[in-house]
Amino acid sequence: MAKDFYGDLRLGILGGGQLGRMLIQEAINFNVNIHVLDPDPNAPCKRLCNQFECGALNDYDTVYNFGKDLDMITIEIEKVNVDALEALEAEGVLVYPQARVIRLIQDKGLQKQFFKQNDIPTSAFQFISSKENLASTQVALPYIQKLRKDGYDGKGVKRINTVADFEHAFEEPSIIEELVDFEKEIAVIVARNDRGDISTFPMVEMEFNPQANLVEFLIAPSTFSDEIQAKAETIAKKIANDLQIVGLLAVEMFLTKDGEILVNELAPRPHNSGHQTIEGNYTSQFAQHLRAIFNLPLGNTDTRANAIMINLLGEEGYEGLAEYEGIEEALAIEGVYVHLYGKKYTKPFRKMGHVCIIHSDRATAIDNARKIQQLIKVKA
Template sequence: MNYFSSNFKLGILGGGQLGKMLLNDTRKFDIYTCVLDSSNEAPCKIASNEFHLGDLMDFDAVYNFGKQVDVLTIEIENVNVDALEALEKEGIKVYPASKTLRTIQNKARQKLFYTDNNLPTSPFTRFAYTTEVKEAIDHGSLTVPFVWKSAQFGYDGQGVKIVKSVSDLDGLPNVECIAEELVPFKNELAVIVARTLSGESKNFPVVEMEFHPEANQVEYVICPARIPEDVAQKAIDVALRTSEAFNHVGLLAVEMFQTQNDEILINEVAPRPHNSGHQSIEASYTSQFEQHLRAILDLPLGRTDSKVGGVMVNLVGAEGYSGNVVYENISAIMGLDGVTPHIYGKKQTRPFRKMGHVTIVDQDINMARTIAEEVKSTIKVISE
C-alpha cells in the first residue's frame, strides 16, 4: 500500500501530547491523519488533517471513527476495546490489537500474563474490591508495606499508592485492584521495543527513570542508563521476551525494576509511544514516534541507537497554580547548550499536569544530567 501523499488514512485514538508528537512524523512523511478525542482543545487538533470529537470509551464513537480509516492506532490505552474488536472483524487494521490492549488495560490481567508467560515480575494478590484488601490484612494473609494499584484507569501516577499502614487505604476507591510486593529497587528502568507485522523487532537503549516522590511521575529520563552493561543486557532480554509474548505490533514500552541483587522485574508496560522515549527525538537516529509509524505500517524499522547522550525533563504544572498557563524563564533555559523545549499546547495548567518536556543532549551523559537539574530549577509552569 502507498502511505505517502496518497488516499491512505491513519486513525489515532487520543489527541494528547503523544499524538501531537506522532503527527510531527506523519507530516514529515505526508501521511493523512484522522484524530479522535473528547476535548475540542486537544493538542492534536492543530496538526491533524481531520479532527473528530468523541468519547474514547464510547463504543459507537470509536467504531464509527474506525470505519473511516485504513489503520487505527492509539496514543492512550483507555479506549473502547469492544469497538476495536468489532473493527478488526470487519477488516480494519488495529495496532496494538484489541487482544493485546484488553490484557494491558487491566493491571491484574497484565500481572497474570507475566506469570503465565514466565516473565519476571513482583509477587502480587488480586482483589475484586479495595475493601477485601483491608480484610486480608486483618486476617494476616497480607502484610504491609505493599503497593496498591487500581486494576483499571490508572494513569500518570493516579491509581497507585504505597500502603505502609491500614489507614493509607482510607479514601481509596473501592474498585478491582492488586496489592503488589514493595520492591526495594536500585533503579527504575525502561526499554522500548518496536515490532512490525512481519516480525522485525528492534529495541531502543535502556533508560533510567527518576520519579517525583509525591506525584509518582517521571521527572527525568536518562539515556543511556548509568548501569553496568550486564544489567542493561538483562533488561533488554526481558523486554524482548515480553514483546515476543505479547506478539504486539507497534511500540511496547517495558518499565522494569533493577533490584538490589541486580535482577530485573517487570513493573508494567504501555503499547504505544511513551514518556521514557521522548529524548529519542533529539538524541536517537530514529525517534520513537517515527519508529511507531514504521512498525504499524510494516515498513523497515529505523536505527535505534543514540547519536548522543540524552536526558528528558518533564514539565508539569507547579503546585498551587491552576488556570491559563505561563512558562516562566523559558528563554533562560533556551540559552543553555543542548537544550530543546517541547510545549504540548495545553492552555490550562494544574498541579502535576504534564504540560511539556525539555530534552538536554551532550556527549557526556553526566553533564547532560547536570544541565537537566538546572533546567528543572529554572523553568516554572505557573498560571496567570
C-alpha cells in the first residue's frame, strides 16, 4: 500500500449508485478520501464522497483524467472504459479488480470461454453474431439468449421458446445457453486480497422477480446440505484463484434438481446477493471488499443470525419523485433494517432500497419478510 489510511489515501469509485453508497459508508471507518465518477448529477453517492465528478464511465478521457491523480480505483459497475484503466495501471494507479478481470467479465461470451477453459461447471452454450443465426443453433429449444455485453439487472436476457420468438430476439452478438431445469438459484461471494488470502461468505438462496428478472428475496444462510454448500464455495474459490482477482467476486449459480451446480454469471464487485451481510454477518461484503483491495486481513464471514433480504423495487404504474409507503409499520416489526438508496426518482422495477430482516428463528424471519414485502411500496 503506497499510503496509509488516516485520510491521505485517495480511492476512486467508478459508479455512484447504491453499491458505491454502501461502500462509502464502510470506507468512512478507514478515513479514506473517496472520489466518485458517475453520469447522473443526482447519483446516490454525490453527497457522501469527498469529491464527486459527473461524467461518462465509458469515455476514455473522462475515466483516465478522473483516475490519474488517485492512488487506487475500484468499481461498482462493470460497464466502464477498460482501456483507460489499463493506462492508469501502467502508470502505477492500483486498479482493483484488475482491468483484465473487468474486461473478461464485461463480455458474457468471454466468461463462458473462461469457464470452459478452467473446467468450471456451466450450462452448454453457443455464440451467435446476430439473430439470423438462431435457426442454426445446436442448442435445443427452448433456450436462453443473452447479450454478450451491457446486460445487467435482468436486462439483456430473453427466453426463446419457439421459432416464433426469433422475431423478437436480440440483434446484437449474444450467447445461446441451454435452459437449466434448476431447483434453486444460489450465490457465493468470495474475496481475495493481493497476498492470495481467500474467504467466502456462506451460500445464499435467491428468488427472482419473474417480470424484472432480478433478485427480490434472498435467504441466508442456506439450508441445503453441507456437501452442496461446500461444493458451491469450492467453485467460487477456484474461480477467484483462477482469475487471480483482487477484491470481491459474486458467483451466481444454479442448483439443478439432480444436485449439480452450474455457474451462471460473475460480478467482480459488491453484489445484490450480499446486502444481507451488513446486519447478518460479522463482516459485511462492503467491508470485505475494502479489506481485500487494501490488502488487509480478510474478516470473519460467519452469519450472526437468519437474515432475509428483500429489494424495494419501484411499483408498476409509478414514475417520478419517489414516495415510500409503509416504512413506519415495517419498522415496528422486530429485527427490521431499512436501507434507502437516495434515488430521487422512481420508475417500475428500479432498485430503490432494500430491507434486511433478522431473527433467530428462520421461519419467523421469512414470515416477517413476506409481511414487509406487502407493507413497503415505492410510488410517486
